[in-house]
Every structure is written in structure tokens, then in C-alpha cells.
Amino acid sequence: MAYRPKIKPCGTAKIGTGIYLSWNYGVYSKNIFVNAKMQVSGPAASQYIANQMKIGIETCWTKLFRDGFSIRSEVDMLYREDHRRFQPETILYVQEANRIQIIITYDPGPSYVQVLKREDINGICVRFHINNEYDTHKIPGRIAHEFGHLLSLDDQYVEFGKGNEPRFTKAKPGWENNIMGNIDGILESRNVEEIFKSHCTVNDDDDF
């Protein structure tokens, strides 16, 4: 049977911890507003990095496109100074329950979004690594990319390099300039359209 999710003309949704959407989806304009509550902590964290992350997300994820799609993002970013030992489990215990945690360390390897699910913990956090392999001077672009994952967008690149080989990534064809294919990439209207399809639909199976 035809199953076609239809986008609701307007609505609000909470997508996981700390991210709230509201939208209007009309014929000519399709606007989405994202409000994110986040908290930065960890051994490599600082107020400066927290500010850079807020600006990086809001700048990348606020945009008006010619085809009528638009998005505006606001981040309520809290920096928490904490000198305890940082372990993912304890961080999720002490986290403010209504904020997405960004844990900044000097660990090697690329940054990623981590979902921790146990019977007593249900948390999502961004493990953000400050190291000279990938991220050092690209905090705004990197966190803007990770923010795409928090909005449930997938990577649009392929990864090469195993074991001790250096890791590198290559955007999938057609995604070279896109934020999900390349951290130097930009937000495009198809990313916003994807968010509508993922979070703003009603199930409607008698319309085909």
C-alpha cells in the first residue's frame, strides 16, 4: 500500500534530549526553528570553546534558501567547569538532564556523537576531541557537522584508513560542498528538507 509520510503544516517536536523544533510548512515558505540546550564540559573545555561552538552552530544552521526552505537555530550553551575525572558514565550521572552534553577531551581520533543506553542511563553526548589530527582549528565547522547528527542527519562521506594508516574521508559524489560531506562544507536546503521528513510528518496512507 502507498505509505507516504506527509509533512504537517505546523507543529512542534522535541527530538531527544535538549533539542526542540517548531516549524511552518507552507507552499512558498518552509521554516524551521531549532532551539538547542547544550552543556560543555571536560578536561579540554573552556568558556572560549563553548562560545565558539555556539557561534559555529548558530551561524551554520541559520539560513534562508531561494527555494523557500529556511532554518534558524539558537543554542543555549552552558560551560561547566569541573575538575573531576571525566568518564562518560559519571558525566551522564551528573549532567543536567535537559541538556545535550558536549564532552571535550584531548583524546586522539575524530569527534563523534555517542548514544549511551543502559537500563539506568539514556543519554546522548558529543565526544569532541581537540587534537592535531583533525579538529584543532576547525571547532565551528566540526561542531556544526556534529549538530547535523543531533538533528538525525547521516554522514555523506566515505572513510578510508584502517589500523595505523592515517584516516581520511572523501565526500560522496554530489556532497562535496555539504556540511554532512565535508566539515568545510555548507548547509544546503536538502539538509533542511531532510529534517522536515525525519521529524515533522504525519502518517497518511490514504493519500496517494
Ligand SMILES: [Zn+2]
Ligand atoms: Zn559525522
